[in-house]
Amino acid sequence: MALAADAVTLEVKGLGLARGSRCLFADLDFSLVSGHALILRGPNGVGKTSLLRVLAGLTIADSGSVVLQAARVRAFAPHVRDNVLYIGHANALKDDLTVQENLADQLALDTNDVTLADQLGALDAVHLGDRRDMLARRLSQGQKRRVGLARLRLNCGLAHKSMWLLDEPTNALDEQGSALFVETVNRHLSMGGAAVIASHLPLGLSGPVAELQMQERA
Amino acid sequence: MSLFKYSAPSSFYPLAGKLVPWFGTLAFVAAVIGLYLGLFVAPEDFQQGEVYRIIFIHVPTAWMAMFIYLLMAGYAVLTLVYQTRLSAMMMEALAPTGAMFTAIALWTGALWGKPTWGTYWAWDARMTSTLILLFLYVGYIALVNAIEDKKRADKAGALLVLVGSVNVPIIYFSVKWWNTLHQGASVSITQGNKMAAIMLAAMAIMAFACWMYSIAVAFCRVRAIILEREGQSQWVKSIKEAVS
Amino acid sequence: MSAVLPRANELTTPERGVWVAMRRDLRLAVRSKGELAQALAFFVIVVSLFPLAIGPESALLKRVAPGVVWVCALLAVMLTLPRIFQSDYLDGTLEQLALSRYPLPVLCAGKMIAHWLTTGVPLAITAPLLGLQFGLEGRELMVIVAGLILGTPILTMLGAIGAALVLGVRGGSILMALLVLPLYIPVLIFGAGAAEASMVGVDVTANLSLLAAMLLIGMVVTPFAAAAAVKISLD
Numbered sequence: 001m002a003l004a005a006d007a008v009t010l011e012v013k014g015l016g017l018a019r020g021s022r023c024l025f026a027d028l029d030f031s032l033v034s035g036h037a038l039i040l041r042g043p044n045g046v047g048k049t050s051l052l053r054v055l056a057g058l059t060i061a062d063s064g065s066v067v068l069q070a071a072r073v074r075a076f077a078p079h080v081r082d083n084v085l086y087i088g089h090a091n092a093l094k095d096d097l098t099v100q101e102n103l104a105d106q107l108a109l110d111t112n113d114v115t116l117a118d119q120l121g122a123l124d125a126v127h128l129g130d131r132r133d134m135l136a137r138r139l140s141q142g143q144k145r146r147v148g149l150a151r152l153r154l155n156c157g158l159a160h161k162s163m164w165l166l167d168e169p170t171n172a173l174d175e176q177g178s179a180l181f182v183e184t185v186n187r188h189l190s191m192g193g194a195a196v197i198a199s200h201l202p203l204g205l206s207g208p209v210a211e212l213q214m215q216e217r218a
Numbered sequence: 219m220s221l222f223k224y225s226a227p228s229s230f231y232p233l234a235g236k237l238v239p240w241f242g243t244l245a246f247v248a249a250v251i252g253l254y255l256g257l258f259v260a261p262e263d264f265q266q267g268e269v270y271r272i273i274f275i276h277v278p279t280a281w282m283a284m285f286i287y288l289l290m291a292g293y294a295v296l297t298l299v300y301q302t303r304l305s306a307m308m309m310e311a312l313a314p315t316g317a318m319f320t321a322i323a324l325w326t327g328a329l330w331g332k333p334t335w336g337t338y339w340a341w342d343a344r345m346t347s348t349l350i351l352l353f354l355y356v357g358y359i360a361l362v363n364a365i366e367d368k369k370r371a372d373k374a375g376a377l378l379v380l381v382g383s384v385n386v387p388i389i390y391f392s393v394k395w396w397n398t399l400h401q402g403a404s405v406s407i408t409q410g411n412k413m414a415a416i417m418l419a420a421m422a423i424m425a426f427a428c429w430m431y432s433i434a435v436a437f438c439r440v441r442a443i444i445l446e447r448e449g450q451s452q453w454v455k456s457i458k459e460a461v462s
Numbered sequence: 463m464s465a466v467l468p469r470a471n472e473l474t475t476p477e478r479g480v481w482v483a484m485r486r487d488l489r490l491a492v493r494s495k496g497e498l499a500q501a502l503a504f505f506v507i508v509v510s511l512f513p514l515a516i517g518p519e520s521a522l523l524k525r526v527a528p529g530v531v532w533v534c535a536l537l538a539v540m541l542t543l544p545r546i547f548q549s550d551y552l553d554g555t556l557e558q559l560a561l562s563r564y565p566l567p568v569l570c571a572g573k574m575i576a577h578w579l580t581t582g583v584p585l586a587i588t589a590p591l592l593g594l595q596f597g598l599e600g601r602e603l604m605v606i607v608a609g610l611i612l613g614t615p616i617l618t619m620l621g622a623i624g625a626a627l628v629l630g631v632r633g634g635s636i637l638m639a640l641l642v643l644p645l646y647i648p649v650l651i652f653g654a655g656a657a658e659a660s661m662v663g664v665d666v667t668a669n670l671s672l673l674a675a676m677l678l679i680g681m682v683v684t685p686f687a688a689a690a691a692v693k694i695s696l697d
Contacts, residue, residue, distance in 0.1 A: 020367070021450045056561060059697050076693055081561050090554025096493035108482045109562030111474070298690075353644040360640050364631045373694040374627045378641060381623055381687055385645050388676070392648035396655060 007034040008083070008162045008194040010055070014064035017050055023217050024050050028064065030212060032196065034162075035189050037205055040198040042214030048198035049088070051214070052165045055196060056086040068163065085110075085161035087152070087169060091144045095137035099128055099147060102136050106151050110161060114154055122150040126180055141172040149173075149181055156188045164188060164195040170203070178203075227304055227444045228453045234437040241437065245430035252423035260417045272330045273417075278425040280323035280344075282432060283351055286316035290358075291383035294376035304440075306372030307447070309379065310362055311439035315432050317355035324348055343394040350389050354382045368447055479564030483572025487546075491580040497545065502584050505538040509592045520597050527596035528657030531606060532613075535585050536646055539614060540639060542581045543621040546573055547692065551629045560696055566689035574618050574685065582614025598661075605660040605670075609653040612673040619684035620645045626691035648676065 009031070016026040024047030032038050040048045053059040055066055057073050057080040066073040073080050093102050100119060107114045123129050126146040136144065148169070155161055164185070170178045182204055185195055189207040197203065256274030263270040290312055296305035327345055328338040339345065358375055365371035448454050491498060512530045513523055550556040559569050589610055590603040598606070624642035628634035656669035 058557060058560065075697070076560060076566065078565070081563055084561060086557065086561055088554055088557060090552075090557075092554040092558045094490060094549075094553070094555070096490055101489070105482075105486050106558060108486075109558060109564065111563070112478060112482075350644050350647060353640070357641045357644060360637055361627060361631075364628070364633060364637050367697075370694055370697055373697070374691070377623075377687065377691055377694060378627060381620075381645065384683075385648070388648045389644070392651045392672075396651045 007192065009033050009067075009069060010163060010194065010196075011067040012055075012064070013067075015051075015054065015061050015066065016063040017047065017054060017059070017061050019050065025214065025217070026063075030210070032194050032210075034192045034194055036208045036210065037185065037189055037195045037197060039203065039205075039209060039211045040196065040214060041200075041211055043216060046214045046216055048214060049167055052086065052088075052167050052196065052198060056080070056084050056165050058086070083161055084163045084165060085152075085155055086165045086167075087148050088167045089171075091148055093136040093139075093144055093147060096135065098133050098135055099123065099139065100132040103147055103150055106147075107154060118154060119150075122153045125153055126150045127176070142174055142177055145169070145172050146177060146180075149177070149184060152181075152184050152188070156184065156191055156193065162193045164193065164197075166195060166197045168198055168200070170199060170201055227307065227448055228451070230304055231441055231444050234441050238434050238437045238441075241430045241434035245427050245434055248423050248427035248430060252420050252427055255416060255420035255423065260420055261414060266334055269330065269333045272326050274420055274424050276323060276326040276330060277421055278428045279319045279326065280348065281425055282428045283316060283320035283323050283348060286312050286319065286432065287351060287354065287379075287383065287386065290316065290379050294379040294383070297372055297376035298380065303372070303447075306376060307440050307443045308436065309358075309375060310372075310443055311436040312432070313355055313359050313362075314439070315435050317352060317359065319428070319432075320348060320352040320355060324352065343390075343396075347390045347393045350393070351386070354379075354386075358382070474563040476565070476568045479562075479568035480572040480575065482564065483559070483569040484576045485572075487573050487576035488579065491545075491576065497542075498580055498584070501538050501542045501581055502588055504541060505534055505585055505588060506592065508534045508537065510595070513595070524597040524661075527593060527598050528602075528606060528654045528661070530596070531589055531592055532609075532650055532654040532657070535589065535610060535614065536617060536643075536650060538585060539581055539617040540621060540642060540646075542577070543618075543625040543638060543642070544635060546577050546618075546622050546625050547629055548625070551695070556629075556692065557696060560692060566692060567685040570622065570688040570692065571681075571685040574615070574622055574688070577622070578615045578618045582610065582618060585614060586610035602657060602660045605666050606657045608670060609656045609673060612670060612677055613649045613653040616649050616673070616676050616680050617646060619680045619688070620649075622688040623684060623691050626688050626695055629692075629695040649673065652676070 010033075011031045013029055015028040017024045028051070030038065040051060042048060050059060054061045055068075055073070057075050057077060060075050068083060069079060071077070071079050092106065094105070097105065100116075100123065103119055103123065104114075104116075107119070120129065120132065123132050126149045128143060128146055128150065131139070131143065136147070139147075152164070155164075170181055173181060178201075185197070185203075186206045188195065189205070203209075252274065257271055260271070260274075262268055290309045293305040293309045293312075296302050297309065324345070327348075331340060332338050358378055361378055362371045362375040365374055445454060509530055512526070516522065516526070547556060550559065560566050562569065586607050589606050593603045593606055621638075621642050624638045624645075627641065628638045631637060652669045652672045656666045656673070659666045659669060
């Protein structure tokens, strides 16, 4: 089955990971293509974050394989770094930098092609426009999360990092923020991107969505 | 299973168990012969008298101090390049023995130095670099013990040993350079006579004994490490059941 | 909302990666001026303790000055090492760096340069003032500065490896000292050696060349080692 060269494919086979003596997951199989999203569900401590980190190439799995764009995911491999955008629990914000500087620094890690006008537009869209020169230390938790949302909005579609791996992205976001998030992900999916999202909450994405229920293990 | 591709602790565990008594016996026998030759058969040194006999402990342990670090560097490469778990366990098993030999080499050196040079410690190039080697061992042991996640501890320790081993020649060279710059403190062992064949033989046998001892102890320790790490796996559980 | 961004591979050259990481850390260092000043103050205070401990006799003070200045510079650099990765590790930035389009060694190199500019260089500039207190004179002071300029980047580079290895480890800072100090010995020997050579009128180029050689080797090797250490700590 031939897919377009730019299409996103993620294939996971027999994935297993243990931390210490505890097995987090074993023999995990799933796949994901362009325009689709996968929601990870399950109670705390079940290994959702660890799974996302394995997919991002941050953690090395004990067994099985992850294949992204027809190439095997190895720790910090260039094709993973080119395609994966991972946003974890931490917001990666620097307290001593302003909102706009933080956004610019995060974007600068992947491209130097985002103009200031683009950035300000994205900050306006997530309702941080009037706080762009405020130090990040003075933002609320939800506002900090919104900086990441601005980054996502500038990242939509295939052309940029096409595989989003998001860990509890709606944490601390209010209703309006969550709606913005859903809209952003929908746009990303409709432009051919793909996403794996760990979340407790129903998100209400419009595209084709699969769910993976993760089980507590002995 | 790719996990067991390069190293299989489950099959190494019984093998090491069988080999330990052999290496242990060899170490004991060689040590007895070596010490007998060195302490009773070898002639008295006409300059230093009886005191020189500490050389039969001092020199083999000083050799081992260096060899074991080199060996650990080799295992470090295996750990980082091939991700083999057993090599990292061997590093962890060897480090205390290496540190012990380094400490013995320093201790016996000091005991030897007092009657011959008149001082326990001199900042001579060899002693100083051996002391630094001891620091490197201590650093490795401290790092590996401080990291709770064993997988991470293995790799971090391997990287540290590798960086250290690249530095060992630089350290040795710099200390030697520094020592010749400061003529005052420098002392050297003047070998008045050619070493008798019997002395060489005693020293070689003692070195052999140290090797055998190191292997036996490292295998014992690696068995304990394997049990600790793989306590949850099926084969360890079956051993436990067989024992109880 | 902006248009779709172009594929950025051709935009992410290694030089740019060094610049991106360096600019970021420099800006952060400037914003928290306190930290910058603290390392310098530590350096000055500890050096000033020595005359109080060993007495004001000027010949003796001059004799030990190069060693004192070097050991204190080494300790001051060591105390600042956590700055390279620690806060980035805690707030999630380090993961973002590791997953950026730039290779991690390139970003580590940028961070090392930023660290050196904000610690090594200020220390080297301050050192002559302290040397004067110990009775050192023109040429000797210049050799100390030259040695520190060549030597402190090596301290930063080796230290970055140690700092990355202990990320998130309990009792990390003392552990880091254990790991890093033995590796610092050659730099100490050649750096203080150059200063001493200048005092007894011996040619100083041998010591300084050795420092320069170590610096060159370090520039090639240590960004990769530091990146490897970061990856190990993130796993």
